[in-house]
Amino acid sequence: MFEFVRNLAHEHEQVVPISVFVAILCLCLVIGHLLEENRWVNESITAILIGGVAGTVILFLNKGKSSHILRFSEELFFIYLLPPIIFNAGFQVKKKQFFQNFITIMLFGVIGVFISTSIITAGSWWLFPKLGFFGLTAREYLAVGTIFSSTDTVCTLQVLHQDENPLLYSLVFGEGVVNDATSVVLFNAIQKIDVSRINSRTSLQLIGDFIYLFSTSTALGVTFGLVTAYSLKTLYFGRHSTVRELAIMVLMAYLSYMLAELLDLSGILTVFFCGILMSHYAWYNVTESSRITTRHIFAMMSFVAETFIFLYVGMDALDMEKWKMTRLSVGTLMASFGTLVFLILVGRAAFVFPLSAFSNYLNKHPDRSKPLTFRHQVVIWWAGLMRGAVSIALAFKQFTFSGVTWDPVNAAMITNTIIVVLFTTLVFGFLTKPLILCLLPQHVTDTSDEGQGSKSPKEDMTLPLLSFEASASTNILRAKDSLSMLIERPVYTVHFYWRKFDDRYMRPIFGGPISSPPEC
């Protein structure tokens, strides 16, 4: 008789895994908080380790059958977890730095992925058979290249400080976003391409598609951001209910992502630019309490999604089914894993240092704040060595059918991906804080303070973007000083005219404070 409310929990098998995941997420938060001041560990490492422990416990409870309670689905990842992370990235990014370094970011994020993919594809194609690991097709080698070219920069961003190293932070951060988009787009391109007939025409077409995709996705995101800002400004929802303006912002952001996917564009880019536009205009059109709420809502959703992903990776590491299914000797598996890590190191070095030099050459003006020193380049190189959720998601998409595979070669690649993600996140992540402290010694001060959403709550509560406003107007004044300088520094010129245009036409329509006019 006590059993009469059994229905929900027992008819719907999702209840148990959701409960377990939510409980472990809570544990992660508490432990992450307690380890906050530790100089080695960061949030991702904590989550992976806790996930590993939880996986072990579940493995024992299941009597060695399986360590995971939720099958990994790219659907869950691409529909629910990735959009809030990327939107929050756009919403909280310091726009001035991002746009000033736009060219360098695009170099790293687009050209870099192409270079890295080529090197990893060629290297694994050449080396894997020598290690006794056969069975991958040409398309799969190309997929491996993109899978291991998508970086996870969350770890590094938790260590780099936006205020202390604005240049590095914006480069690493911006590259991370563009890189995510590029690798997903490239991965999908490889699924459709006729591998046997790659020539210069198809390559050109590929590049054309990329430009089309980047521009339309960006335009869609900008449109969504502007529409949201305009409707919030004209309707002024806050008059009746702050709840509506919050809901509109959240729903429109999500809609932009989904619509981009429906229109075969890159949802990641769309939602990123939607976030930028929303924080630039829409954010100023809502009530005071909604401003505070949106900033924290988005940061929280992003944080929970990230933690969830790392937790999952940790939990899935002990997936015995896949380990047993690989049929490779431990030696071969370790050799292929070592090869992949080596190729990742080389592939990244192959574009970071040349492209940094190229970027320094492009910006070779006496009064540019500072060029990318060798130390900076090493940090950028290191920051992109971690592999994360996007790699896992792409690997599952390539080598499994809804998370299940019975093929030993596919199982080996999944296992390899998981080991690479674990290794790079744990080992490289572990060394990141000491490395940055060693290379950029000014970081010694104030290590307890961290990136987005984790500053002293009073400080950043009300004025998240004013620092940007202030520095922008300083730049304008500086820019006005000499016309020759304006001609020499195209980025500043663009920025100056953009500010003028923004103040005169955009802000009156879409909202936001008008910065002090350059005339006075």
Next chain:
Amino acid sequence: MFEFVRNLAHEHEQVVPISVFVAILCLCLVIGHLLEENRWVNESITAILIGGVAGTVILFLNKGKSSHILRFSEELFFIYLLPPIIFNAGFQVKKKQFFQNFITIMLFGVIGVFISTSIITAGSWWLFPKLGFFGLTAREYLAVGTIFSSTDTVCTLQVLHQDENPLLYSLVFGEGVVNDATSVVLFNAIQKIDVSRINSRTSLQLIGDFIYLFSTSTALGVTFGLVTAYSLKTLYFGRHSTVRELAIMVLMAYLSYMLAELLDLSGILTVFFCGILMSHYAWYNVTESSRITTRHIFAMMSFVAETFIFLYVGMDALDMEKWKMTRLSVGTLMASFGTLVFLILVGRAAFVFPLSAFSNYLNKHPDRSKPLTFRHQVVIWWAGLMRGAVSIALAFKQFTFSGVTWDPVNAAMITNTIIVVLFTTLVFGFLTKPLILCLLPQHVTDTSDEGQGSKSPKEDMTLPLLSFEASASTNILRAKDSLSMLIERPVYTVHFYWRKFDDRYMRPIFGGPISSPPEC
């Protein structure tokens, strides 16, 4: 070649329905905002009507095949939509009124559901065959009783004002929550009970189970609330990151619901009491910005979930498959629908008026603020006539298998439920504002101001519970005036000692401001 990012949208069939739903939700928000000052329409009616229009459009696009794009699943409803609504209810409720009227609320919410279920079951059992509607089993008649006894008080709460009619508001609101829990528990009990052998022993056992369930569910919710408050207070997450304290509150609330379901308790009651405890203790242990954020986050989630449900109901109304499958003549269907509405009216009248009289008798003390007048009773009766999401969810659970049915009798019951929900929400909901304005004329003032989260944003931004604090301490002072009064008014006495206990033991441990001690 332009198709190479097709994968996500076309492999995963959820993208289209999610996009459509999110887009329509946005539309609902905008139209709801524009109609805010209209005296007839409310949010639920808007959502149902828009859902109906969207359903018609989809019906035409599908060439008359089907009007819905997402199958109704009780899973979606019970796992994702209901918890935020109920948690927010607990989080925003004015606790003083709720606990002072606790006995009356329990009378309405528990005894009332039993009376209403009996009348609807008996009435439909007697009348349906006379109308030519055969084929329901004894268990199904019992299920029909509970399905149509679960009220939806959202509509009325949007019209009643917590500040103007605290007594009525807390009664209607409290009944709504307890009623939800009771009807779900009763419904599940009916699934397990041996219908052929109902005697006094099984009835007593049922009542015993109810008491066990109510007390354990409440205890679980209270425990979760206290654990959250204690950990937030001792660990002080805000020191490093406001994101973590937000995440902890959201995740713990959700975990309490899921755990209650896993333990075969009532998740609704658990998450409701968890919400009460969190707003009473945990809320004071977080940073200023998190306080603002939590209040708006929860209100927004609840609002979106409610709108989503009504939208869905409107969309599902035109589900042609079920309409065609009923095989009943329109006359019989309308007659059975009319019977159900009549039984709902009678069944509710049969407990509201007697139990109100009983409640007045219990509280028959000269200085009780005021008894429930006949007008109040009519408002309470009317407020509970609307049928909503819980009815639909239970009907789908009883009469379909994961949203699909091929049986004409079951299809007829589903259709009946949808018509009843539409009719009661639209017609009764439409008349609610005028009725309340007519019965309680003080409402004429300030009709633009509404319930939770929709007050002037500045006013309620920082001090959501202080009005409660202030009035509580006034009560304590009043209560101290005469010892005889304390003995005569057990609720006030309990409240007085609770305040003392709270200030001396609970608040120092779990957080929150200590009200001015009664001594001074």
